[in-house]
Amino acid sequence: MCEICRRDFIGGAAALGAAGASGLFSSPLKAQAARDNAGSPGLPSRLPSRGEFTIANAYVMTMDGALGDIAGGTVHVRNGEIVAVGKDVIGGGEKIDGVGMIVMPGLVETHWHMWNTLFRSFAGDKPEEGYFPTVARFGQQMGPDDIFQSTRLAAAEAINSGMTFVHSWFHNARSTAHAEADIRALAEVGIRARHSCGWAQGLPDTQSADQAPIESLARNWKSWSNDGLITLGMGWRGQFRAGPIKPEVYQPEFDNARKLGLPITLHVASARKAVNQIGLLYKANLMGKDVQLIHALSANPAELDMIKETGSSVSVSPGSELRIGYGYPQISEMLAKGIPLGVSIDTSALTGSSNLFGVLKLARDSENARVESEFRMTARKALELGTIEGARSMGMDNQIGSLKPGKRADLIAISPDALNMAVVTDPAHLVLEATGPENVDTVVVDGRILKRGGKLAALDTSGIVAGARSALAGVRERTKWR
């Protein structure tokens, strides 16, 4: 969430012990998995191996312009890569029956404060209990293990609900150990991610963010990248927070990200009333292909042109934007300009559950509501925003976002057998409008099967929930929260 509006509101390892429970992963493959991560001393090494398998006879929504949808289609995966997609593909490795399933790319999430999932549904109904004061107060009491527990809960929820890429927007970098804990949690769950390292909650707007955590990570990134699954970026405060931030405070942060060669992300023009912020960003030469803008709800037509001209991307999060009263995102306007656009969860402190299918549906519905039309935005376009377009907005579309030979194998299979999805009519509408986490049968990240038969194959969910509860109890105790 952007903090410009704050004044308006206040003035372990055991989790992966079951890897291989699906029976797919033999001992030699587990040994291979350990070797896969041998170059990452700070990270766990018990993820399931990347094997070879073929999902056959499924309805395949490739989200690729040329390949389109394939009824009775087959997807062949080997060593983390999509080898073949098509109707007459023979495939190899383990055969997985896809009859009745809808197979599509895993969802691509583009901005999520996973570290504050501990405060799920905690933003209350009074200004003093709103999102910003709540997160600032309790976030300052979190230690590295609290961050780990929170982000691990979010990452497990992501896999369970069909996300294979998340953007962990980490604006509680209280120390290098805090940032490392966020990355460790992402790695343990095995999700593909970007970690954007930011500042510490409670940092005065007159002070530059401590650059030690991001510099330490950048120096040793190879050992944190989980074999290339996680990339590093900077979560930047921008030029505004509770009020304007002085150039001598924000410029060194921005310059450091560029010096380190890292992508930059910031909240800007979040609410309708936060006007002219993008114009100021443009004037100060703080936009570009490496800069992602979060929300940008108040962008005027000239500012939309600036976004297009500079190549910046945008992430909108209608689940939180509608909940907090920012207003409607300008999805159609941005698409019409050709601005790279993704959709995001933002924070479960506001959204409760973090089902990106539901947020994509809200994106489509908010577009239709604005113009009072049933037909403003198609279901297919909403699904594109959650897959290939989201990947493009994160600079990842050469690797993920569609099912195409040569891309990394990040995919999901949806089973429409449950009561909430039964009877398949139009697949794109059905997937957008009805998919819940319980319908996501299979989730594959980089060729590793992390969910199968509706169960998280490599995670101890009750341990994850217990860990998060215990961390929350500690924060509660330290903050004397009754």
Ligand SMILES: [Zn+2]
């Ligand atoms: Zn945010």
